[in-house]
Structure formats: C-alpha cells, structure tokens
Amino acid sequence: MKEKNPWHTPVTIIITVIGVIAIVALVTVAVLQNMPLLQKYKYGIVLDAGSSHTSLYIYEWPAEKDNNTGRVEQKHSCTVDGPGISSYASAPPKAGESLRACMREAEEWVPKKRHHETPLYLGATAGMRLLDMENKVVSDKVFEAVKGALEKSPFSYQGARLLKGQEEGAFGWVTVNYLDDRLKQGLETTGALDLGGASTQISFVSDNYDGSESPSNSVTFRLYGNDYTLYTHSFLCYGKDQAQRIRLAEHTQSGPKIVADPCSHPGYSETKKYSVLYDSPCVSDRKPQGAPETFDHTGTGNFQECQEVVKKVFNFTKCKYSQCSFNGVFQPILQGPFGAFSAYYFVMDFLNLTDTSITLEDVKEKLKLYCATPWSQIVQQHPKTKPKYLAEYCFSGTYILTLLIDGYNFTSVSYSDIRFIKKIKGSDAGWTLGYMLNLTNMIPAEAPDTPPLPYAGYVSIVTIIAVLIFILFLVSVRPLWPHCSKQQQIV
Numbered sequence: 001m002k003e004k005n006p007w008h009t010p011v012t013i014i015i016t017v018i019g020v021i022a023i024v025a026l027v028t029v030a031v032l033q034n035m036p037l038l039q040k041y042k043y044g045i046v047l048d049a050g051s052s053h054t055s056l057y058i059y060e061w062p063a064e065k066d067n068n069t070g071r072v073e074q075k076h077s078c079t080v081d082g083p084g085i086s087s088y089a090s091a092p093p094k095a096g097e098s099l100r101a102c103m104r105e106a107e108e109w110v111p112k113k114r115h116h117e118t119p120l121y122l123g124a125t126a127g128m129r130l131l132d133m134e135n136k137v138v139s140d141k142v143f144e145a146v147k148g149a150l151e152k153s154p155f156s157y158q159g160a161r162l163l164k165g166q167e168e169g170a171f172g173w174v175t176v177n178y179l180d181d182r183l184k185q186g187l188e189t190t191g192a193l194d195l196g197g198a199s200t201q202i203s204f205v206s207d208n209y210d211g212s213e214s215p216s217n218s219v220t221f222r223l224y225g226n227d228y229t230l231y232t233h234s235f236l237c238y239g240k241d242q243a244q245r246i247r248l249a250e251h252t253q254s255g256p257k258i259v260a261d262p263c264s265h266p267g268y269s270e271t272k273k274y275s276v277l278y279d280s281p282c283v284s285d286r287k288p289q290g291a292p293e294t295f296d297h298t299g300t301g302n303f304q305e306c307q308e309v310v311k312k313v314f315n316f317t318k319c320k321y322s323q324c325s326f327n328g329v330f331q332p333i334l335q336g337p338f339g340a341f342s343a344y345y346f347v348m349d350f351l352n353l354t355d356t357s358i359t360l361e362d363v364k365e366k367l368k369l370y371c372a373t374p375w376s377q378i379v380q381q382h383p384k385t386k387p388k389y390l391a392e393y394c395f396s397g398t399y400i401l402t403l404l405i406d407g408y409n410f411t412s413v414s415y416s417d418i419r420f421i422k423k424i425k426g427s428d429a430g431w432t433l434g435y436m437l438n439l440t441n442m443i444p445a446e447a448p449d450t451p452p453l454p455y456a457g458y459v460s461i462v463t464i465i466a467v468l469i470f471i472l473f474l475v476s477v478r479p480l481w482p483h484c485s486k487q488q489q490i491v
C-alpha cells in the first residue's frame with residue numbers, strides 16, 4: 001500500500017497555512033505602518049520686493065519631510081513686470097496691480113487642492129527702506145496696496161513687511177548653507193555676499209567673532225543641534241544703483257552741464273535730469289544749488305580713474321573697533337569660502353569674470369580693456385542686453401572689485417575664496433528661501449532623530465525574523481507530525 005505523505009496530513013497543512021498567513025500579515029502590517037506616505041508635496045511662496053524689481057519664488061517639499069533637511073527646492077520663479085514696488089510711490093495701487101500676473105502664474109504652478117494651505121509671504125528690501133525713510137505715509141500706502149493684492153489670492157497670506165538689513169543678510173546666509181547641505185552636517189559654513197540695487201550685505205561666521213564686539217552685527221542661530229554666531233552687516237545706499245548715484249553726486253557738486261565720466265565708455269552720451277539723479281535719500285542732501293535742469297553724462301572709459309572715483313564712495317578714515325570694513329562699520333577677519341550672488345553674479349557673468357581662479361591683476365586688466373571699448377562697439381556686440389545695464393557694467397564691475405577689496409578687505413589670495421553664483425542645486429541664491437524656512441520652522445534647532453535602519457534594511461530584517469520564527473515553530477511542533485509520531489511508536 002502506498003504510504004501517505006506525512007506533509008499532507010490535515011494538521012501540517014493547517015499549521016503551514018496559518019504560519020504563512022501569519023508571516024504575510026506580520027510583514028504587511030510592519031511594511032504598511034512604516035512605509036513613506038505616497039509622495040505628496042507642500043508649497044510655499046515668497047515675493048522678493050527688491051529696489052529694482054519684484055520676483056516671486058515657489059518652493060516645494062515632500063509633505064512628510066516638513067522638518068527634515070535639504071529637501072526644499074525652488075519649483076518656479078516669476079519676474080514681475082515693471083520696476084520695484086518702491087517706484088510706485090506716486091501711484092501705490094499700481095504696486096498691487098503689478099503683482100497680478102505672477103500671482104496668477106503661481107495659481108497654476110501650485111496644485112489647486114494645496115492653494116489654501118500654501119503660505120504666502122512678501123518681504124521688501126532696501127528700496128522700501130529708503131522710501132520708508134523718505135515718506136512713511138507713502139510707504140505704508142504701497143504696503144497696503146500689495147497686501148490688498150495678496151489677500152485676494154487663494155493662498156494662505158502670511159504678511160508683507162519690510163525686512164531689516166540684518167535679516168536680509170542672515171537669511172541669505174541660511175539659504176546658501178542650507179542648499180549646500182552644510183547646516184545639517186555641521187560643516188564649515190559659507191559666507192554670503194549679496195549685492196542689490198539699493199543695499200549690499202555681507203554675512204559670515206568667523207572664529208574671531210563671538211558677537212561681543214559690535215553686538216548689533218551679530219545674529220545667533222541654533223540649527224540641527226549646532227550653534228552659529230553669524231556676523232552680518234547691510235550697507236544701505238551701497239547697492240550698485242545707489243552707489244552709482246553717490247558717485248555721480250560727487251561729480252556734480254558744482255552743477256556742471258557736462259559730466260565726463262571715466263566709468264562710462266568713450267562715445268557714451270546721455271542727457272540726464274538733476275532732479276532724477278538726486279531723488280534718493282542717499283544723495284538728496286547733496287543736491288547742488290542753482291544747477292541746470294539737465295546734464296550731459298558722457299564717457300571717457302578710463303578704468304584707473306574710475307577706480308579712484310569709486311573709492312571716494314567709501315569712507316575709510318574712522319574706526320572705533322579693532323577693525324572695520326568701511327564707514328566705521330566693524331568687521332571681523334574674513335573667513336571663507338564665500339558665495340556672491342544677485343548683482344555680483346549678473347555683472348561678473350556679463351563681464352566673463354566669474355572664474356575667481358584668475359589673478360586679480362588679470363581681472364583688472366580685462367576690466368580696463370572693457371571700460372576703454374567704445375560705446376558704439378559695446379552696443380553692437382550686445383544688441384539684446386538692456387541699454388541701462390549695458391551702460392553701467394564698466395562702473396558695476398569696478399564697484400564690485402572696489403567693494404570687495406578696499407571695502408571688505410579681500411586680498412589677491414582670499415579673492416579666490418569667492419564663488420560668483422546664481423543658483424545652487426536649481427534654487428536661486430538669495431534671502432527668500434532662508435526667510436521661508438525660518439517662518440515655517442522648517443529648520444529644527446536640534447538634529448532630527450533618524451531611524452537606525454534604512455527602510456529596505458528594516459523590511460528585510462522583519463521578513464527574515466518572521467521566517468525564522470516560523471521555522472522554529474515548525475521544528476518545535478515536529479513531534480505532532482504524523483510520521484514522527486509513527487516512528488516514535490515503532491521505537
């Protein structure tokens with residue numbers, strides 16, 4: 001008679017089926033419980049209302065990683081048509097209207113079901129700081145107008161406000177170091193150099209600065225369990241557009257009809273109004289009395305002379321601290337590397353000077369040749385560049401070098417610690433990302449707890465243990481197996 005297969009007895013079949021079901025259930029529950037949620041994204045929107053223009057940035061991050069790191073990315077940016085909001089002083093409602101096209105674009109980029117929970121911020125910088133100094137009533141009206149426009153959007157409007165210079169510098173530093181993944185890993189940080197139209201910021205961590213000398217320049221952060229004492233300073237009126245005004249004001253104290261400018265190209269000639277040049281708190285107190293209505297701004301294209309006049313924009317005489325940058329402002333010893341963005345990048349990129357491994361002498365030589373190039377040739381070679389920018393690259397390049405070397409004390413050696421950057425890993429360098437990370441509490445003070453095992457390792461271990469338990473179980477119930485009991489009977 002054919003012997004019955006012991007595995008086919010009802011007891012073993014039941015044990016096996018229950019065991020397999022138990023393993024599948026155990027693994028399924030463990031996996032489901034710990035599985036990352038389906039990739040859903042959250043969004044945040046920040047408007048950078050700068051002195052020359054407004055930009056809107058949309059940021060995106062995986063929904064389950066709110067307070068984790070290095071995951072927020074710029075999804076889209078939109079440049080608002082027209083000038084910065086501070087230019088609407090004579091017609092504030094238009095400042096609000098100007099934002100409409102970009103706000104509509106944002107509605108399309110952010111999924112509709114996320115609109116209501118997407119925070120929306122507007123931060124205004126030096127253009128509004130100057131307008132606020134000049135006429136508080138008008139600057140309030142401009143803010144009212146932009147608030148009105150933003151409140152109408154479907155997003156979660158969180159406020160429109162004037163950023164302090166310190167915040168602008170510090171959040172630029174946070175952005176650069178966040179995107180470079182330096183904060184989470186506690187690595188040496190990168191300093192941040194931001195050049196705008198109306199102000200400029202320098203921010204860095206120096207071993208020689210603990211915040212006690214000139215405390216107004218210190219900002220402290222605790223990020224991912226690390227303490228940082230940041231040195232930061234914002235120079236109002238030292239953005240490149242206002243510095244240009246200060247320099248031209250220097251030239252026009254006697255109210256001349258013709259200004260021969262070494263920082264403009266030979267052959268350049270433009271009629272400009274005194275009232276427009278002096279329409280800024282950075283120069284208004286120097287307006288010459290009895291000057292004609294206009295002057296002819298002509299160029300001579302002499303780099304050395306341009307350097308001399310640009311140097312006069314800075315005051316190097318007084319310093320009540322152990323050391324200063326300029327205008328009597330404390331600055332600790334520079335400690336690199338540095339990322340230089342915004343107008344630093346636009347200008348140096350246009351001039352093909354973003355490579356800081358070339359010597360400073362070579363940089364100056366190239367700028368000298370560029371400044372001496374006739375205006376007609378410049379216009380011909382760059383038909384697509386805005387004439388306003390084109391007319392000023394010689395000045396802007398000279399200003400950047402003077403600011404870095406004479407102003408901040410970069411040397412021919414430390415100049416190579418600077419990287420001129422526009423974007424880091426797809427996100428623009430600037431204060432907006434750092435501002436949003438701060439306001440949404442997305443950078444925790446303490447390092448987040450990380451799971452001891454990666455997800456795949458966790459799943460494998462759960463599966464192996466479950467199988468082992470099952471085998472042990474089978475072995476322990478072996479005496480109940482029909483053929484075993486038979487053998488025992490024989491013995």
Ligand SMILES: Nc1ncnc2c1ncn2[C@@H]1O[C@H](COP(=O)(O)OP(=O)(O)O)[C@@H](O)[C@H]1O
Pocket residue numbers: 049050051052053084125126127195196197198199200239240241342343346347350389
């Ligand atoms: N393509 C470009 N070439 C040269 N300069 C540029 C270019 N794009 C922007 N800029 C300049 O960059 C600066 C940006 O400053 P902005 O952020 O508006 O002012 P602030 O930060 O002082 O409030 C302005 O001086 C603007 O003219």
Ligand SMILES: [Ca+2]
Pocket residue numbers: 050051125195196197342
């Ligand atoms: Ca800016």
